[in-house]
Amino acid sequence: MSELSGRGVGLDVVRSQIHAIKGSVEVTSSPGQGTTFTLQLPLTLTIAKLIICLVGSTALALSADSVEEVLTPQANQIKHSGAQRFLYWHEQIIPAYRLADLLDYACPIPEVAPSKALSTGTSPQNWAPPMLILRQEQQVFALEVDRLVNEQELVIKPFGTAIEPPNYTYGCTILGDGSLVPIIDGSALLTSRREHHTVESEQLAVRRTGSPLRKSSPVIRTVQTATILVVDDAITLRQTLTLSLERAGFRVLQARDGWEAIDQLRQSPTIKLVICDVEMPNMNGFEFLSYRRQDQHLSTIPVVMLTSRSNTKHRWLALQLGATNYFSKPYLEQEFLAAIETIIK
16 A cells, blocks of 8 residues: 555546547445446447358358258259259259359468367268358358358457458458458358359450450449448347348348447448447447548448337438438338348449
8 A cells, every 4th residue: 555545546547448448437336335346348349150160171150140051961962963063952952062162262271280169070971061051132052061160159350451351251250269260151152253253254255256245345243242231239130130131132240339330331341331220328320320420431321220219300310410211110121121222222
């Protein structure tokens, strides 16, 4: 103890540091019982349930919400037509692809010791590689991986801006031993490879014939999967809305409040639309709209409000602050998705 002890200098430093990262400190004291300090820190990352798998020795992750089923196919379920494989699944024939064939990585991958966090039990040698069943709009397809590791809730960290990542990646996650695992969107990856193969075929035709397949000028093809950011502090609503949007063919990122949404927008320049709630901690929907309109880049990204506040006053305020549209809960899914597609187009 010293003459400086008990003057609250240390507490003031803690409060300043917590406020600097948009957190808060609460103190409750009861005479004769003690004092409770409650620190609230913003979670600027997204937590999602991920399926970890291996392609060769490389670990990859897919969102569990985008996977309808995981199975080990029997020999009589696999069909072939030329070079294309198909899977007999629930009385329908769906195309099957190897994830390793869809990935196109031109740089050598260094050999490293396998991560203990990725260790799995050995499967019988007569078992076929596992397949993940995914849906792309109205089409269902199977994605074959070499091994499944596990399914767990992990934090998704967006990529930085130093190098532009592939358009079929969400970000990456970090396992318990520090291993980095990229997270991919299976539907966007398949679309990207189809577009790439189409362009390659046209270029090959030009080299063979000296003229393009079409008389018009070549068109640069891009993947049409738009990225949407869902902002809501209720995890149930976020997950439900994410599943609905992914089934409609969109790629979805999530945020818990306005501050986290701003971080996501700055780190993910591919976001085309924001769906935002009104009542949220730290920064609510109206505060987010006010902050957004002051940023030249963020103000160009349309924002749709989705909230339980259905009165005219809140709708008017949101539109005055720059919201593109305003929906109240509960909402009609088809009507809502149609409005989203119209705004993005």
